[in-house]
Amino acid sequence: MKNKFDLIVIGAGSAGTSVARSCAAEGWKVGIVEELKYGGTCMLRGCDPKKMFLAVTEGIDAIERMSDKGLTTIEPTVNWKKMSEFKNSFIEPMPERVENSLKRLGIEEFHGKARFNDDGSLQVGDDVLESEYFHIATGASPIQLGIEGEEHVKTSTDFLDLNNTPERIVFIGGGFISFEFAQISKRGGADQVTILQRGEKVLNQFDADLVDMQVEKSREMGIDIQLNSVIQKIEKKEHEYTITYNSPNGLSHVVCDLIIHGAGRGANIQDLNLEAINVATTRKGVVVNEFQRSISNPKVFSAGDAADTSKPNLTPVAGIEAKIVAKNLIAKEDKYKTTYPAIPSVVYTLPPIAKVGLTEKDVEQRKDEVKVKFKKTHQWYSSVRVNEKYSAFKTIVDKKTNKILGAHLLGPGAEEQVNVITMAINQGLTVEELKAIVFAYPSYSSDIKYMFD
Ligand SMILES: Cc1cc2nc3c(=O)[nH]c(=O)nc-3n(C[C@H](O)[C@H](O)[C@H](O)COP(=O)(O)OP(=O)(O)OC[C@H]3O[C@@H](n4cnc5c(N)ncnc54)[C@H](O)[C@@H]3O)c2cc1C
Numbered sequence: 001m002k003n004k005f006d007l008i009v010i011g012a013g014s015a016g017t018s019v020a021r022s023c024a025a026e027g028w029k030v031g032i033v034e035e036l037k038y039g040g041t042c043m044l045r046g047c048d049p050k051k052m053f054l055a056v057t058e059g060i061d062a063i064e065r066m067s068d069k070g071l072t073t074i075e076p077t078v079n080w081k082k083m084s085e086f087k088n089s090f091i092e093p094m095p096e097r098v099e100n101s102l103k104r105l106g107i108e109e110f111h112g113k114a115r116f117n118d119d120g121s122l123q124v125g126d127d128v129l130e131s132e133y134f135h136i137a138t139g140a141s142p143i144q145l146g147i148e149g150e151e152h153v154k155t156s157t158d159f160l161d162l163n164n165t166p167e168r169i170v171f172i173g174g175g176f177i178s179f180e181f182a183q184i185s186k187r188g189g190a191d192q193v194t195i196l197q198r199g200e201k202v203l204n205q206f207d208a209d210l211v212d213m214q215v216e217k218s219r220e221m222g223i224d225i226q227l228n229s230v231i232q233k234i235e236k237k238e239h240e241y242t243i244t245y246n247s248p249n250g251l252s253h254v255v256c257d258l259i260i261h262g263a264g265r266g267a268n269i270q271d272l273n274l275e276a277i278n279v280a281t282t283r284k285g286v287v288v289n290e291f292q293r294s295i296s297n298p299k300v301f302s303a304g305d306a307a308d309t310s311k312p313n314l315t316p317v318a319g320i321e322a323k324i325v326a327k328n329l330i331a332k333e334d335k336y337k338t339t340y341p342a343i344p345s346v347v348y349t350l351p352p353i354a355k356v357g358l359t360e361k362d363v364e365q366r367k368d369e370v371k372v373k374f375k376k377t378h379q380w381y382s383s384v385r386v387n388e389k390y391s392a393f394k395t396i397v398d399k400k401t402n403k404i405l406g407a408h409l410l411g412p413g414a415e416e417q418v419n420v421i422t423m424a425i426n427q428g429l430t431v432e433e434l435k436a437i438v439f440a441y442p443s444y445s446s447d448i449k450y451m452f453d
């Protein structure tokens, strides 16, 4: 069957659905294609389900911190199956809700894997779709590792689908996924949790001093973090796996029941046959200009994890880019440029580690022009109150303007404090102006003023 549209969106996640909605609201004939359930990674396989797991394990963390401070409990444990049911109670109704909200706007939905035909039409199962414009919002998936036995490696989605506590689990890579999920595993009752990181540093985008503290905390919890570990091969014997890796101690092995990929994600564009519509790509995705339009085919736009932009693959970034796609499509010209405000980022460990703006490394070349303040805050009231040993901040301020250039936070409340500081940065507030804001006391936000001189 042949169908003709004004716009076809490929991918029903954060970067796709909002563009479909905006154009449909303008009276466009819009189609959207999704090969999995409608809703995308963040809602169904990423941010949201992960934080439901986190909510349960926060209980374990709180009990551990407060057990000799008056909180008496019987040995707390996580019932993984129930935790999984709790998570499913949130995500299961979502695809239908997303589909209904799209249908209400008259958007036609297609279920299946999209691939361009050589004549420029889009094939989805038996449907052939033609369109004036295409928006590629296909997201990202785990990169190939090029390791012997990599077929045994499972994904973050598999982890979120587990119904039972993993007993011996190894995470490949020392980034967001590995740290968040390793802590969930450990607090969830796993006996042996290992992170194998290829380089000498983990959580590379975050402040090194705070990361060192997070590593110490994770090791104290019993997570084995192996640095400079280059995996040679993965072998399966009956129900267990042996990973052989080169480490500073020589050839080493770890035996486990489950291996999870946390070694980075790359754009989902390989199977789209983008050559057929002359769309230039790199390893990082569709090459777009500052209007989110393909540099080689003006009828194609892209945003989110599928687009090769300079920004990290995060949900707020997908949202910013998608908004620009919709505005330029509706304007029918390149009218709106993508500009990124300061974007906060959080690793949802306990305690969380957060960042916004420049790092100390970014300002290395202009040390005389900036004020860097680093302080451990375990003795501050907010950390004492919840008995958190691991808490600290580093702030970077421009000496001349007294405006905030960057903030790095570890500790209880970091994920919310970073939002307040992001607001200050994006509003161009000086330190004095930020300090003049009144916050409820005692609260994590009320600590912010003491992070700046
Ligand atoms: C485990 C995990 C945790 C995360 N946690 C956070 C977090 O806490 N905070 C944060 O900001 N970010 C987080 N992220 C990143 C965030 O989820 C992504 O940046 C965001 O979802 C990207 O949105 P998107 O619309 O570009 O892609 P997606 O949401 O991935 O949507 C793309 C959709 O396209 C579909 N698709 C792909 N190819 C085709 C095809 N050929 N045909 C049809 N459909 C196709 C896919 O099935 C998918 O549903 C996390 C990611 C993961 C994996």
Ligand SMILES: NC(=O)c1ccc[n+]([C@@H]2O[C@H](COP(=O)([O-])OP(=O)(O)OC[C@H]3O[C@@H](n4cnc5c(N)ncnc54)[C@H](O)[C@@H]3O)[C@@H](O)[C@H]2O)c1
Binding pocket: 145, 172, 173, 174, 175, 176, 177, 178, 180, 196, 197, 198, 199, 201, 202, 203, 204, 229, 230, 231, 261, 262, 263, 264, 265, 312, 313, 314, 345, 346, 347, 348
């Ligand atoms: N809280 C959040 O915002 C959040 C959470 C999860 C995922 N995400 C998004 O998803 C992306 C993917 O997450 P991720 O954790 O997979 O990647 P990541 O980019 O955060 O970290 C990957 C790490 O794996 C290491 N690595 C790569 N290949 C390796 C190998 N063969 N052996 C050992 N180590 C190896 C890298 O050096 C790097 O440190 C993130 O970059 C982020 O954009 C965000």
